[in-house]
Amino acid sequence: MLDLKFIRENAGAVRHAAQVKGVDIDIDDLLRVDRELVDLKQRVEAMQAERNANAKLVPKATPEERPALIQRGKDLAEEIKALEPALRAHEDTLKLMLLRVPNIPHPSVPVGKDDSENVELRREGQLPEFDFTPLDHVDLLEKQGWSDPERVARVSGSRSYLLKGEAVMLEMAVLMFAMDFLAGRGFTPLSTTALARPDAFVGSGHFPGGEDQVYKIEGDELMLAGTAEVPVNSLYAGEQLSLDQLPVTFAAISAAFRSEAGSAGRDVRGLIRVHEFRKVEQYVLCEASEEVGLEWFAKILGNAEALLAALELPYRVVQNCTGDMGAGKVLMYDIETWVPSEQVYRETHSCSYLGDWQARRTGLRYRDAGGKLVFAHTLNNTGVAAPRILVPLLENHQQADGTIRIPEALRPYLGGRAVIGQP
Numbered sequence: 001m002l003d004l005k006f007i008r009e010n011a012g013a014v015r016h017a018a019q020v021k022g023v024d025i026d027i028d029d030l031l032r033v034d035r036e037l038v039d040l041k042q043r044v045e046a047m048q049a050e051r052n053a054n055a056k057l058v059p060k061a062t063p064e065e066r067p068a069l070i071q072r073g074k075d076l077a078e079e080i081k082a083l084e085p086a087l088r089a090h091e092d093t094l095k096l097m098l099l100r101v102p103n104i105p106h107p108s109v110p111v112g113k114d115d116s117e118n119v120e121l122r123r124e125g126q127l128p129e130f131d132f133t134p135l136d137h138v139d140l141l142e143k144q145g146w147s148d149p150e151r152v153a154r155v156s157g158s159r160s161y162l163l164k165g166e167a168v169m170l171e172m173a174v175l176m177f178a179m180d181f182l183a184g185r186g187f188t189p190l191s192t193t194a195l196a197r198p199d200a201f202v203g204s205g206h207f208p209g210g211e212d213q214v215y216k217i218e219g220d221e222l223m224l225a226g227t228a229e230v231p232v233n234s235l236y237a238g239e240q241l242s243l244d245q246l247p248v249t250f251a252a253i254s255a256a257f258r259s260e261a262g263s264a265g266r267d268v269r270g271l272i273r274v275h276e277f278r279k280v281e282q283y284v285l286c287e288a289s290e291e292v293g294l295e296w297f298a299k300i301l302g303n304a305e306a307l308l309a310a311l312e313l314p315y316r317v318v319q320n321c322t323g324d325m326g327a328g329k330v331l332m333y334d335i336e337t338w339v340p341s342e343q344v345y346r347e348t349h350s351c352s353y354l355g356d357w358q359a360r361r362t363g364l365r366y367r368d369a370g371g372k373l374v375f376a377h378t379l380n381n382t383g384v385a386a387p388r389i390l391v392p393l394l395e396n397h398q399q400a401d402g403t404i405r406i407p408e409a410l411r412p413y414l415g416g417r418a419v420i421g422q423p
């Protein structure tokens with residue numbers, strides 16, 4: 001959410017942001033509602049002032065003057081009451097419109113309509129060269145008896161997954177490694193629920209708009225978040241933080257649930273796109289400065305890159321274009337990791353800087369050095385998401401006999417083993 005004063009004074013920039021992000025919001029309409037609301041408030045205030053002045057005259061009035069004054073007071077009270085519904089309606093409409101106003105993209109963001117216009121910034125790591133025919137992750141899991149897709153589909157339908165045997169240890173090892181790694185970089189570990197109230201989805205920016213991606217629970221206001229970003233972003237909702245509490249940095253592990261509505265037919269095989277997964281999420285709440293925000297952006301991006309480098313996985317970094325960054329972002333980079341069986345890089349991380357757009361809709365404020373109450377800035381990036389990360393991990397590190405070589409960094413989490421699986 002942007003500051004209404006900013007929108008009034010920068011309508012052109014906000015209109016342009018909506019246009020390049022493909023956000024369907026009419027800024028002129030919003031400003032009209034805003035003006036009507038200001039006018040209504042001024043009329044009510046004038047009538048209240050007149051009513052107060054009038055009430056002061058009653059005790060001093062003569063018996064002849066008094067009835068008219070009392071009647072005037074009653075008439076004014078009626079007129080004020082009559083304006084209440086219009087006032088409420090305008091406030092509600094404006095609030096909903098404000099929640100849909102997109103953030104202003106950073107000047108470096110390429111204008112584009114969808115992910116096909118994201119810009120590759122750099123590639124890191126050597127692509128693997130196999131002197132045998134490599135298998136895809138589904139066949140590798142099958143060969144090692146580490147999956148049971150038919151049975152789990154019978155129980156849980158499509159986009160479900162089940163891991164067995166050492167693949168389970170690998171999934172937990174990579175999650176633990178990510179938590180350890182981020183804790184080592186000063187991020188406070190959190191293990192958190194995916195259950196959250198609707199307000200938390202509004203605060204993060206997933207609502208309005210992303211309702212169809214979220215699993216709801218019959219008869220319960222709680223919903224299942226698709227990322228720990230939702231509950232974690234609202235932990236301090238409504239509070240006034242002090243400067244010395246900033247920056248808040250969390251490495252939050254949680255389950256994540258996504259209906260994947262609209263993804264029908266995409267990635268239906270294997271572990272890339274499932275309804276429930278586990279993610280270690282990097283979340284930062286920092287002071288309201290673009291310079292500091294961009295520094296944290298570089299840090300959380302670097303953390304994810306360092307994690308991928310430790311896992312010895314080749315990847316590339318792309319900058320999301322305006323049409324693929326979502327309403328709330330100022331800046332967004334995806335990290336895509338090499339998947340040999342597809343011969344393409346697939347998204348495994350998504351790094352975002354949102355300025356004060358999330359903080360304003362969540363009510364995340366702190367007292368700055370001058371004692372002023374200001375909205376904080378927030379950022380998030382994936383640390384690691386499993387099982388998706390297992391796709392490149394298994395495929396890039398597979399050996400001719402179908403066993404999986406374990407990168408040095410993961411071995412401590414797998415009892416020191418350098419290889420898992422049976423030849």
Ligand SMILES: Nc1ncnc2c1ncn2[C@@H]1O[C@H](COS(=O)(=O)NC(=O)[C@@H](N)CO)[C@@H](O)[C@H]1O
Nearest residue numbers: 227229272273274277348349350381382385388
């Ligand atoms: N349906 C899914 N199945 C498996 N993994 C998924 C799914 N959806 C997302 N992920 C993983 O979660 C990562 C982050 O998801 S995201 O929507 O792009 N971004 C976020 O959730 C942000 N909070 C940063 O983590 C993705 O890069 C991907 O690795």
